[in-house]
Amino acid sequence: MGTVAACGLPRSGPNKKEIFAGSVLREGDAFVVTVNSRVTRATAVTPSLGFSGSFLSAGRLGSDVISSGDRLTVTVYENVKDDPLLGNSGQRLSQLQELQVDGEGFIFIPYAGRIRAAGASPEELRTEIAKKLDPQTPDPQVIVQRVAGDGATVTISGAAGAQGVYPIERPTRTLSSMVARAGGVTIDPETAIVRVTRHGQTGKVWLLDLYENPRLDIALRAGDQIVIEEDTRAFVALGATGAQNRVPFESQNLSAIEALAIVGGLNTSLADPTGVFVFRNEPAEIANSVLGRNDLTGAQRMIYVLDLTQPTGMFEARDFLIRDGDTVYVTEAPYVQWQKTIGALTGTAQAADSLSSATGAN
Known part of the structure; x- marks a missing residue:
């Protein structure tokens, strides 16, 4: 059996023992951290979208102010x-x-x-x-x-219902009203981002935040360029999951449990629920906070461990946020390798018996 194991049976990736062996505590190059409520709070960093003060402070254009081109x-x-x-x-x-x-x-x-x-x-x-x-x-x-003329106009492009040049009129003096005038968006509103460029400055905001927070519904100015774009963030799912792929985010915030659900959950015949890992390059500020240190500089390799069998394991997975570029990896259960080993030995024995029978028949 040892000979078969040494030959290297097929598997989806490293096991728990091999991952822990890469820990800094064992002279490896990554920090392995068990996820708890403190770690969840320290790593709960979401994309910061919004508009600068110059966008927010601009008052609405008077609907009756005449401009060149009107x-x-x-x-x-x-x-x-x-x-x-x-x-x-x-x-x-x-x-x-x-x-x-x-x-x-x-x-x-x-x-x-x-x-x-x-x-x-x-x-x-x-x-x-x-x-x-x-x-x-x-x-x-x-x-x-x-x-309505082309004196005070904005340009709308990207995933808008109808791209084009639109005049700023009384009903369309704000960003949300202009997006509505252009037919809304053609992508999932959950992952839609509205980007506005004005005089060389750019700001962007989640479409849903635009509707939920009136302060973000900025007043438009002639020449504004509005682009509707889809969120490009994604994570990679590997190991004993329902699917192994690069997976785009489906909402602004994505938890570990949601990420697993998107790829079909754990493979019930292969997965080890005590070995759900999230691999990430963490900024030094967050890494220091997670580890209770202040001496780390530069991005740090972090491996976060989720044990779904613990009493609070599902809650931790629900609260732990996945970020752009993360790798979510689920290890195989220990018995899977035993099954593969036994299958390999059994297959070898059966092959030998078949060969012996064939030889004897001759």
């Missing part, structure tokens, strides 16, 4: 009947439609000339136009309406 409709009602300034004889009402504010912020009104519109409200522009026309037609009544 389109306007100007209606003028003159108090003369026979010889109106703008209209035909007998026509007191004149309408100038689809006047686009040029790149310098001006529009042109006949008999009033170029008038600066960008930065003004429709009411302010109305007053200015009436003032310019008044010397030529007595007491003109002016109405200015802002039509």
